[in-house]
Amino acid sequence: MTSQHESAPALPEKHYLSGAWSPQDWLLTKDHKRIGILYLVGISIFFALGGLMAVLIRMELATPSGDLMPADVYNRVFTMHGVLMVFFFLIPSIPAVLGNFLLPIMIGAKDLAFPKINLLSWYIYMIGGAMTFYGLLVGGIDTGWTFYTPLSSGYATGPVLTVAVGVFIAGFSSILTGLNFIVTIHRMRAPGLTWFRLPLFVWGHYATSIIQILGTPVVAITILLVGAERLFHIGVFDPKIGGDPILFQHLFWFYSHPAVYIMILPSMGVVSEIIAAFSRKKVFGYKFVAFASIGIAVLGFLVWGHHMFTSGQSLYAGAVFSFITMLVAVPSAIKVFNWTATLYKGAIAWDTPLLYALGFIGLFTIGGLTGVMLGTLGFDLHVHDTYFVVAHFHYVMVGGAILGFLGGLHYWWPKITGKLYNEFWSKISAGIIFIGFNLTFFPQFILGYLGMPRRYHSYPEEFQVLNILSSAGASILGIGFVIPVIYLLASLANKRYAGNNPWGAVGLEWQIPSPPPTENFETPPVVTDEPYTYPQPDEKEAPVGV
Amino acid sequence: MSENSTLAHHFDSYAQQKESASLGMWVFISQEIMFFGGLFLAYTIYRWRFPEAFAYSSNELDIGLGLFNTIVLIGSSLTMALAVRNAALGEKNGTVRNLILTMLLGSVFLVVKGFEYAHKWQHHLIPGPNFQFSGPDPVHAQLFFVLYFSMTGLHALHMIVGLGILAWLTAQAAKGRFTPENHNYVEGVGLYWHFVDIIWIFLFPLLYLFGRHHLT
Numbered sequence: 061m062t063s064q065h066e067s068a069p070a071l072p073e074k075h076y077l078s079g080a081w082s083p084q085d086w087l088l089t090k091d092h093k094r095i096g097i098l099y100l101v102g103i104s105i106f107f108a109l110g111g112l113m114a115v116l117i118r119m120e121l122a123t124p125s126g127d128l129m130p131a132d133v134y135n136r137v138f139t140m141h142g143v144l145m146v147f148f149f150l151i152p153s154i155p156a157v158l159g160n161f162l163l164p165i166m167i168g169a170k171d172l173a174f175p176k177i178n179l180l181s182w183y184i185y186m187i188g189g190a191m192t193f194y195g196l197l198v199g200g201i202d203t204g205w206t207f208y209t210p211l212s213s214g215y216a217t218g219p220v221l222t223v224a225v226g227v228f229i230a231g232f233s234s235i236l237t238g239l240n241f242i243v244t245i246h247r248m249r250a251p252g253l254t255w256f257r258l259p260l261f262v263w264g265h266y267a268t269s270i271i272q273i274l275g276t277p278v279v280a281i282t283i284l285l286v287g288a289e290r291l292f293h294i295g296v297f298d299p300k301i302g303g304d305p306i307l308f309q310h311l312f313w314f315y316s317h318p319a320v321y322i323m324i325l326p327s328m329g330v331v332s333e334i335i336a337a338f339s340r341k342k343v344f345g346y347k348f349v350a351f352a353s354i355g356i357a358v359l360g361f362l363v364w365g366h367h368m369f370t371s372g373q374s375l376y377a378g379a380v381f382s383f384i385t386m387l388v389a390v391p392s393a394i395k396v397f398n399w400t401a402t403l404y405k406g407a408i409a410w411d412t413p414l415l416y417a418l419g420f421i422g423l424f425t426i427g428g429l430t431g432v433m434l435g436t437l438g439f440d441l442h443v444h445d446t447y448f449v450v451a452h453f454h455y456v457m458v459g460g461a462i463l464g465f466l467g468g469l470h471y472w473w474p475k476i477t478g479k480l481y482n483e484f485w486s487k488i489s490a491g492i493i494f495i496g497f498n499l500t501f502f503p504q505f506i507l508g509y510l511g512m513p514r515r516y517h518s519y520p521e522e523f524q525v526l527n528i529l530s531s532a533g534a535s536i537l538g539i540g541f542v543i544p545v546i547y548l549l550a551s552l553a554n555k556r557y558a559g560n561n562p563w564g565a566v567g568l569e570w571q572i573p574s575p576p577p578t579e580n581f582e583t584p585p586v587v588t589d590e591p592y593t594y595p596q597p598d599e600k601e602a603p604v605g606v
Numbered sequence: 607m608s609e610n611s612t613l614a615h616h617f618d619s620y621a622q623q624k625e626s627a628s629l630g631m632w633v634f635i636s637q638e639i640m641f642f643g644g645l646f647l648a649y650t651i652y653r654w655r656f657p658e659a660f661a662y663s664s665n666e667l668d669i670g671l672g673l674f675n676t677i678v679l680i681g682s683s684l685t686m687a688l689a690v691r692n693a694a695l696g697e698k699n700g701t702v703r704n705l706i707l708t709m710l711l712g713s714v715f716l717v718v719k720g721f722e723y724a725h726k727w728q729h730h731l732i733p734g735p736n737f738q739f740s741g742p743d744p745v746h747a748q749l750f751f752v753l754y755f756s757m758t759g760l761h762a763l764h765m766i767v768g769l770g771i772l773a774w775l776t777a778q779a780a781k782g783r784f785t786p787e788n789h790n791y792v793e794g795v796g797l798y799w800h801f802v803d804i805i806w807i808f809l810f811p812l813l814y815l816f817g818r819h820h821l822t
């Protein structure tokens with residue numbers, strides 16, 4: 061361990077940002093840290109674009125009549141919101157930015173196993189994003205982010221082929237990231253870093269990578285077949301020659317259900333790190349939390365049929381999918397209970413990352429429990445394709461994945477940039493995001509329960525109050541997302557340096573300078589201990605039972 | 607370590623580099639299996655749903671050419687395996703020779719496949735408005751040919767990519783870039799080539815042979 065006493069932290073002389081700054085030093089870099097920054101720029105652009113679409117949606121829905129835009133335009137707006145947010149923000153967000161930056165450091169490696177493939181994955185991602193953005197510029201598509209056939213293959217108007225190919229291409233960046241992570245975790249660990257000494261962030265990314273490798277190619281071939289069908293006016297999902305559009309749904313959801321876990325598992329990894337660091341304790345039941353990640357990844361492949369309860373699949377299939385869906389709640393609940401147990405009697409430090417982690421636990425629990433409701437065959441038939449579903453998956457994706465991403469960004473920002481951000485504003489904006497989020501999406505549970513269907517630009521008058529609440533919440537949420545952009549960017553000009561370990565956290569990433577040197581470690585680290593070994597005030601055992 | 611060492615800076619040893627490269631290739635092949643898996647699933651479902659149309663359609667394929675191509679491709683896997691062995695022993699000339707043989711056999715496969723496609727075109731077996739089929743259930747026969755062209759087309763695309771990579775690999779081998787410590791590229795491409803071969807080993811019986819005996 062390298063713990064020099066640091067009185068006034070100073071920026072290290074040489075680090076990954078201090079090297080050359082010409083365009084090719086960034087655009088041709090093979091440093092996982094710089095590639096992580098490139099990804100951060102990319103996902104921020106697509107998040108802003110997707111957010112712009114969300115603004116238009118909530119403006120339209122502030123009034124019952126479809127007065128802001130015609131139905132056809134509204135269809136394009138919500139489709140592009142979904143496509144941009146799912147494929148170009150949520151899926152790459154934590155793995156490609158924080159995972160890329162931190163995973164090699166956390167396991168004591170100099171880089172990912174395949175640095176060139178890592179850079180390639182960013183280019184693939186940007187090319188896919190550029191094609192999708194072009195599709196948006198020339199009018200967008202109205203298939204919904206789900207690309208259901210025969211709508212997408214035969215009837216939808218607009219540049220469906222361009223956007224489909226964009227999504228197809230972006231899928232391979234996700235595959236390559238997963239490939240790199242799996243090989244890196246298997247082969248590049250520092251001496252002494254056994255599997256059960258790995259930080260839970262790494263376990264979360266390992267489980268995520270499995271899904272990326274086994275799930276993404278299935279949706280890739282599916283989208284390719286849809287594209288071919290659109291191009292040649294004949295294809296495997298075409299009912300005119302005996303093709304089955306339901307087969308498309310099976311293949312699509314075989315990926316797109318586990319895709320939710322591509323978003324949430326890394327986020328859970330982030331939360332585990334934050335909870336341990338800010339309660340100064342070992343994560344309670346480490347092995348259970350680690351295996352719960354793998355359990356969620358495996359079970360996640362067996363539940364896709366719950367998206368198709370109303371599409372005419374057999375009742376027995378529906379019942380089995382319903383049952384397995386509920387099983388996913390078990391590993392998810394294990395995590396929530398273990399985080400809570402970790403916090404119990406911890407020395408809590410109320411810093412911004414912890415606020416996000418606590419927000420995650422609350423919102424993810426609501427998202428998860430409503431997921432169990434939706435997984436129940438009978439209840440789903442009632443609320444299928446209503447705002448109840450919309451609220452549910454936003455609680456998981458925004459409340460889960462985005463809060464996790466922001467929590468992680470705030471936790472490791474001092475490591476990534478070497479600078480401290482404004483504490484006051486970061487806490488304020490965490491609060492604004494939490495309030496704005498709940499105001500936006502909680503009313504949608506009620507709307508859906510009352511029967512408001514999704515994907516329409518107009519609705520009956522009686523739904524207006526709840527919709528106005530939701531639109532007002534979205535405005536607050538929007539402000540909450542803008543404030544961090546300001547104070548995080550402002551922190552770069554800050555003269556206050558963060559020092560190597562501003563949180564007093566354990567973990568390999570906190571033992572090296574901030575920002576880290578290009579090669580990460582001056583001397584290769586040797587790991588001799590379990591993760592999260594925080595010194596306890598009284599060296600008695602951790603509390604057992606309650 | 608010498609200046610032109612082939613050990614990348616972020617690896618500690620040749621063994622670690624080699625293990626990483628080989629695991630990486632296996633993970634890549636796993637995703638390839640899932641990629642083709644979608645098509646194999648579609649094939650299975652539709653074959654089970656329209657057995658008659660599929661049996662009569664497969665009768666339109668040329669078993670002779672299919673068998674010839676199967677043998678050619680297995681032969682190319684043999685030369686590829688020999689190239690890997692040559693590289694492991696540091697035999698530059700043998701590596702180059704066997705890589706060229708592999709490319710030749712791969713090209714023969716693609717040319718034969720091209721003739722088969724042309725034949726289908728002449729007999730109006732391309733799905734779409736000009737499709738003509740004399741057997742029973744011509745509507746669903748189109749589905750068979752959609753799958754036939756999708757599956758063999760995607761396979762051929764993998765062959766073409768493979769040939770491109772082999773050309774690059776041959777040039778590298780000729781420059782003497784591969785050593786007994788580091789010939790990971792040769793091994794990786796070898797794995798890929800065998801994988802593409804195995805896909806064909808499944809495609810041939812499924813498309814050409816299966817269910818045919820009902821008709822005679």
Ligand SMILES: [Cu+2]
Nearest residue numbers: 317364366367
């Ligand atoms: Cu699902």
